[in-house]
Amino acid sequence: MNDLIHALQDLLGAHQVLTGDDVRQRAVSWFDHSPNQAGAIIRPASTEEVAQALSLCHEAGISIVPMGGLTGVVDGVRATPNQIGLSLERLTGIEPIDVDSRTLTVEAGVPLQKVHEIAEEHGLHFPVDLGARGSCTIGGMASTNAGGNEVLRYGMMREQILGLEAVLADGRVVSNLRPLMKNNTGYDLKQLFIGSEGTLGIVTRVTLKLRPLHHSLSTAWVAVDEFANLSRLLRQLERQLGGRLSAFEVMWRDHAELMAGDDSPHTLPLEDKAPYYVLIQAANYHESESATFEAALETAFEQNLITDAAVASSQAQQAKMWAIRDDIERLTKKLAPYAAFDISLPIKHMEPYVDTLKSELTAQWPAAKLIVFGHLGDGNLHIFINVGDAMDDSNRHAIESIVYSPLQHVSGSISAEHGIGLEKKAYLALSRSETEIALMWQLKQALDPMGVLNPGVIFD
Amino acid sequence: MNDLIHALQDLLGAHQVLTGDDVRQRAVSWFDHSPNQAGAIIRPASTEEVAQALSLCHEAGISIVPMGGLTGVVDGVRATPNQIGLSLERLTGIEPIDVDSRTLTVEAGVPLQKVHEIAEEHGLHFPVDLGARGSCTIGGMASTNAGGNEVLRYGMMREQILGLEAVLADGRVVSNLRPLMKNNTGYDLKQLFIGSEGTLGIVTRVTLKLRPLHHSLSTAWVAVDEFANLSRLLRQLERQLGGRLSAFEVMWRDHAELMAGDDSPHTLPLEDKAPYYVLIQAANYHESESATFEAALETAFEQNLITDAAVASSQAQQAKMWAIRDDIERLTKKLAPYAAFDISLPIKHMEPYVDTLKSELTAQWPAAKLIVFGHLGDGNLHIFINVGDAMDDSNRHAIESIVYSPLQHVSGSISAEHGIGLEKKAYLALSRSETEIALMWQLKQALDPMGVLNPGVIFD
Known part of the structure; x- marks a missing residue:
């Protein structure tokens, strides 16, 4: 390792090879503030330097953990003392935009x-x-x-x-x-x-x-009285708004109430309670299109797909609606200790899936709290679970099993957008077949036979 | 080969393993009507049968040429007597549509x-x-x-x-x-x-x-007086129509005139001559949106981006406009013998590229005809060239070199949508680097080490 570090210093300059305290001062990620344990963190400034650094690591048989913005949530950038962290922070070049080709x-x-x-x-x-x-x-x-x-x-x-x-x-x-x-x-x-x-x-x-780029955005917060109406509403809006519907974010009532409850800076846009709220957004490219948006909501109301709706009348009101959806800080603070999930499954399976989840959790932990929200239009749900007790390895695994196992039978995915990292690899086989994992491994062997690139992430 | 054919007959039934005249009665493809030369053509009826058949071929070391609708245009499905053709024609199962998940x-x-x-x-x-x-x-x-x-x-x-x-x-x-x-x-x-x-x-x-699904389509045929206005028009329409613009098909004048010339069933929708015509289409999801389409054309007119426009007022008129663009049969008949190309390059390089092409062709063949049209919005041009003489290997290669060589220096592609097949593999290195081709080959070796799947296609 020392020889490699010297070679990297020669290549990149001593200042661009962090070691010791300079490494330890950096956190593992935004979600794990403990000191980074990498043997060194290198900061090449060009593709050419990245290439030469990788070539040196490859020859030395020392593995590399790439480091970007460190905002991933599946523990995918954890380096050990016998690994080199490769930070891309100095690769910030931007070529002139090509407006003709977009x-x-x-x-x-x-x-x-x-x-x-x-x-x-x-x-x-x-x-x-x-x-x-x-x-x-x-x-x-x-x-x-x-x-x-x-x-x-x-x-x-x-x-x-x-x-x-x-x-x-x-x-x-x-x-x-x-x-x-x-x-x-x-x-x-x-x-x-x-x-x-x-x-x-x-x-x-x-x-x-x-x-x-759009001319403006139309945003609404609507109430929906039963699950089946959510997908009807989604398809109805798509039919009327064509490609302009850009968000369809569903919040189960428990989520909305937690976000707008005591000591919250948020207020729900609608007073009446409903089992589901949807934050809807469409892009307008012409002034007349905000009227089309409101007409689409009107149709949904006539068809009993929604029971109430608030349309944001200013960008400030739009921001307030989104803040309820996006305030993950409040959510995690209110719900700690929690386990968080990012799954996807076909919409038609969602309601029974969430029902089963709820009953299995409360059977085991009567005070369990289940918070569900997400990009329903994409089949993607974010799930936060608090079971009252501290979140130790044992109940975390029990919860993971309750959340992930049923997905296998409904063509679901254990990771919709977050990835696998180190955190979810034990469950990979619930979403991918043995043949798939074998083929993934074949690719890994073909491209990185020495296993120097982020080893242990996704699979072993 | 005979042993393999018997094993395949045992697996699939004799009727599903075509040999001899039954193979010869089939053409190579829609574009090469010569008798198919495959040693046999097999017709499995399920994924399981495909898998078992491939396993037999793999063991025997006999290679497979997959056969779909045979409508490809780059000579990608040509089987030889020591190869098995694998037709997917009996895999026609359709699962129930999932409307909720689309x-x-x-x-x-x-x-x-x-x-x-x-x-x-x-x-x-x-x-x-x-x-x-x-x-x-x-x-x-x-x-x-x-x-x-x-x-x-x-x-x-x-x-x-x-x-x-x-x-x-x-x-x-x-x-x-x-x-x-x-x-x-x-x-x-x-x-x-x-x-x-x-x-x-x-x-x-x-x-x-x-x-x-859209509610209706809006279609127009417009005239544009200079190349720079084509990309301005494209971006202007996108800004006003958002995601609804679904086609932006440009025809250079020579192409339009050939299509609507003597003995043609087509008439150009505009009388005045222009160097470029564009067939524009947008999808409407609401009645009011056809007015937005016309307003966008009006804006383009005011900004001098178009010199004239005809908006189709019925589906029949839309079909007539598309027929001019789509009548490849007339094009190929009028232009034979021809060489055809499907390239892409950034819009900003298109005008000088076509100019160079024209001057290089006419320098070598004064009577050369160059027909250019295509999906300009995607950077994709279709090019047909007739040089007067018969199209033998020698002048075909000379033409290919004139068309393909400049693409290398303008981030272009020798195949936008048609693929490589056997036809274009000699030119692959103009679009892909040595390292890329080496990595492609590494993948081929990892997944098909015996080289039994469509060997010779893309690369050797």
Whole structure:
């Protein structure tokens, strides 16, 4: 390890190879503030430096843990003393935007928010958005195939990536940054690196597809009296709003009440209680389209799909509605100690799934609290569970088993948008078959036979 | 080979293993009517039969050429007497549509048109469409990542596929048919099989994402006086129509005039001549939206982006406009002997690229005809070239070199939507780097070490 560190210092400059306290001063991630345990953290400034550094690590047989914005939530960037942390923080280059092709090429360390800003300056829109926008980086979002609020309309991060450059385990650079919507010239290699959590290559640069920027947004908070009406409402709104429906966020009543309860800065937009609330958003490209939005809600009301609705009349009111949905800080504070989940399953299975979950939890812990909300339009639910007792390994595993096991039988997924990391790998077989995992392993062996890239993440 | 054929007959029944004249009666493809030369053509009826047949071929070391609708245009399904043709024509199963999740799972042999019909019956829309819709199959479209007219709005076939089942070279079945928009559980294996032209696995079943069905379409034919205004017009329409703009098909004047010239059934919708015509289409989800479409054209007129416009006032008029764009039969008849190309490049490089092409062609063949049209919104141009002389190997290669070589320097692609097949593999290195091709080959070796799946296609 010492020889490698010296070689890396020669390559990058001593200042760009952090060791000892300089490493320990850094936290593992935004969700684990304990001191980073990496043997060293290197900070290359270019793809070429990343490539040379990987080549040195590969020769030394020392493994690499890539570090982006550290906002992932599945424990995917935990380095040990015999590993090197590879921070992409100095890869912040941004190429001039191509407005004609609606594309933007940026290096891995560029934060999401910067991409939003550049796009908007040019009358364009980058449609992946999530709470960590100021910290999460494009490289990390590509490596984890990030999701967020507008997947219903635009798809995940994977769908926004036209070109990608990555460094392989042995230091070879694989690059195809052509800003093309269509390019059927052999295998689409970028797909290997998207969502593989840094285990097949280090993403260093990405060409992103941008979209037309909207003129305004229409936002409403509606009440729905039964589950079946949620999916009817969703499909009805899609039919009337076409591709403009960009969010359909459902909150089960317990969630909404927790968010707006005692000492809360939030107030629910509707007074009457309902079992489900939906935060609906559509993009308008023409003044007349906000009227279409209201007409669609009117239709839903006439068809008894919603029992009440509040339409935001200003951007401030829109922000207030979103704050109820997005205030994860309040949620986690109120609910601690909790176990949190990010699952997906076909909408038709959701109601019985949540019912079963509730009854199994309360059978075991009568005071259990189950908080459910999420991007219903994408089949994605976020679930927070408090069982009263402290959250030790034993009851955490029991809860995980209750949440994950039924998903296997309803074509569900144990990780909708967060990934597997170290945290969920014990449950991978609930979502992927033996043959699939064997094939995944074959790919890992083909691309990283020495196992130097983020080993232990996803699978062993 | 004979032993293998007997084993396949035992497995599938003699009737499902075509040999001799039964094979010869079948053409190579829709574009090569010569007798099929495969040693045998097998017709399994299920994924299980495909798997067992592949396992037999793998053991015997005999290679397989997959056969879907045979509508591909890059010579990707040519079997030799020492190869087995694997027809997916009996895999026509269709699972019940899931309207709540907007998904449909079908077997590989189902034709595209059937998927359109089922979706529309349920108020949904499958957004990949192409001329061969009655013959091309979902399996072939997945294997070749088909494109078509609505890519601008919805992306290629890849973006429509949520789940996929494939059989590997050795007969293992890799399946993940979960109908989920979000599923970040390890490597996204389906991406390997999409667009790899049957060289990494045989696609047997696909879960497709459907979209809301529109209420009506608005279609216009407009005249544009200079190239720079084409991309301005495109971005202006996108800004005003949001996600509803679904086609932006540009025809250079020579193309339009050839299509509407002497003895043609077509008439150009505008009388005045212009260097470019654009066929524009947007989907409406509400009655009021056709007015927004016309307002967007009005704005374009005021901004001098278009010099004239005809808006179709009926479905019949829409069909007439599309017929001009889609009448490939007339085009090929009028232009024979011709060489045809399907390339993509960033819009900003298109005008100088086409100018250079024209001058290089006419320098060598003064009477050369250059016909250009295509999905400009996707950066995709279709190019047809007639140089007067017969199209022999020598001048075909000279033309290919003139068309393909400049693409390398402008981040272009030698194949936008058609793929590589046998036809374009000599030029693969113009679009992909040495490292990329080496990595593609590493994948091929990892998944098909014996080289039994469509060998020679894409690369050797």
